[in-house]
Amino acid sequence: MKQQTGQTKRSRIIEYWDGALLCSPESSTSHADKDVAFLDNAIEHQVLERHLRAWVGSCGRCLDIGAGYGRFTDLFTRFYESVVLLEGSPRMYEALCRQWGSHEQVQCHRTEFEGFKDDKKFDLIFASGVLYLYDEDMLGEFVDKAVAMLEPGGLFVLRDFVAIDKPLVLESNLVTEGSCYYRTPEFWQGLAAERNLKWLGLSASKPLLRLLRSRGVLRVLRRLRLKKLLRKSLVINSIRAGGDYRLRGDGYHTVFMGMQTTCQL
Secondary structure, eight states: OHHHHHHHHHHHHHHHHHHHOOSSTTOSSSSSOHHHHHHHHHHHHHHHHHHHHHHOOOOSEEEEETOTTTTTHHHHHHHOSEEEEEOOOHHHHHHHHHHHTTOTTEEEEOSOGGGOOOSSOEEEEEEESOGGGOOHHHHHHHHHHHHHTEEEEEEEEEEEEEESSSOEEEEOSSSTTOEEEEBOHHHHHHHHHHTTOEEEEEEESSOOOTTTTSHHHHHHHHHTOHHHHHTSHHHHHHHHHHSOOOOOSSSEEEEEEEEEOOOOO
């Protein structure tokens, strides 16, 4: 019964994404402003790249779970010889294949992680915006399978939401009968310890940038051809270096966090 319940919940999550899709190739959500999504994507790429440069050891195989349109695939292909993308939504999978299906380093599979099988293990397993929609049983199943599929010394990297002050469980206004689980950094560190994973760290995925996200500023930036402006590395590097990445307040924030399996001698 527990497994059937988990499958039902995952099916509803996939149904939502299959109906809503992503608002743009750079976005992680269905309803974001496209210009803000472009800004966030540019910053998060650099933050994730910084972490990978610090954490990556073996550069063999990478697995991206819930890959969407392949938002981070270009980055993964720079670090790993083989990149496997999983996407459960039929419509998003079609878009994923159009973008990455012919790339020699990339394999695309239309499946959820729980039903995925592979004879070889991975050096990195990555999931973005997946586990905050999972209850405790679903989360435990997911993490146990991920750990089992990692090479010794392999990385388990998540881009997810964390609660800043205390755990939050809120009704989802997107997924039918779904909930959003915002867990604390302490929860994730405890989960790593329980699975005998080395905790590598946690950081906000992007600064708050409240001023830049205001309607007036965005309107001006659009007129100045926002994408052309933001593509200049000096702008992105300045935001990354000078932005406010502190986790504070009583809400939640998107973060990157890393864990590593034990190396066998």
